[in-house]
């Protein structure tokens with residue numbers, strides 16, 4: 126490994142991984158330890174076919190997924206919770222959609238993103254986190270958690286120290302609320318805490334463990350939705366600078382942003398048994414990872430992979446492997462509903478408005494994933510002209 130890699134990794138993680146891949150001839154390459162902000166190591170499967178084989182291989186998914194770690198007792202509970210939270214969000218889509226116009230109208234004309242995007246998503250989901258009328262201050266603490274860097278990891282150490290205080294108070298308040306609700310169980314789950322409680326029997330999980338799981342799911346929803354929305358806004362604005370509305374459907378913008386800048390950095394699998402990939406045998410315990418960015422930029426499988434082209438999604442050809450939500454047994458339980466939240470949010474932001482950005486930088490920042498660097502989004506009203514409405 127060449128010296129100074131940490132600085133290069135910090136400066137531009139995606140350029141760094143691309144460079145590492147270009148320098149490698151083998152299908153599997155060594156991954157450096159990225160430091161506390163982007164820990165990794167082990168091996169990266171850079172060959173797209175082998176990567177997909179790994180992610181689909183049932184033998185590599187025998188235990189629980191890394192996503193939940195030790196937070197749930199077994200794989201069945203993990204799958205059940207993923208499905209239950211997805212069901213809750215899906216049922217909440219009409220409410221989310223209805224909340225968007227007013228929330229977007231209340232945004233500043235010029236706002237600093239990604240923070241503004243995080244608040245936008247949160248405000249439209251807030252009635253599920255926890256529901257209105259919940260006593261004990263957990264709703265207010267959740268709001269503070271969003272503003273104070275608990276939902277999405279902030280870049281500076283002092284911000285993370287402050288976030289830690291809010292996080293601790295939030296977990297205590299949610300644990301107390303979990304205790305209350307266990308004494309008076311609800312019928313149908315009405316928010317995420319009810320949903321988490323449905324899969325956490327009191328005999329197996331403490332109130333505190335429920336609160337930790339609730340926080341983990343909250344972050345697992347907020348952080349990638351906010352980052353993907355921010356990439357969508359940023360990339361589309363940079364590629365369409367005129368005053369007219371964007372020429373692409375929002376669905377194509379979201380798909381292409383998640384291809385061009387997928388938020389997950391690596392999808393890791395710790396081997397349960399020896400696996401042979403690209404002629405090398407990896408022993409049990411080894412960490413093998415797949416980098417969505419590398420697969421999304423494979424020149425053999427994608428047409429013009431380095432260009433941001435929402436129009437590519439209008440047709441079926443020229444598409445390679447697409448894994449912003451992972452692939453195989455551990456893939457994202459909330460992929461479809463996340464995509465809906467993103468397209469709905471983008472549609473609301475662009476409805477009768479033109480967007481422009483200043484201070485943009487398309488390099489990813491190093492965090493728990495490939496997150497966008499701060500920029501300012503300017504949103505100005507757009508009045509449809511005769512040309513736009515087709516009355517030429």
Ligand code: HEM
Nearest residue numbers: 190192207211349350389450451452455456457458459463
């Ligand atoms: C843009 C937003 C999102 C992105 C990019 C994203 C991405 C991912 C990725 C990459 C994984 C791991 C896949 C793997 O290791 O192969 C994952 C797992 C998961 N995601 Fe998402 N996710 C998003 C939103 C959501 C939402 C809204 C939910 C709510 C239901 C959710 C629930 C889950 C769950 C439960 C898992 C664990 C799946 C398992 O191990 O069975 N995600 N997500």
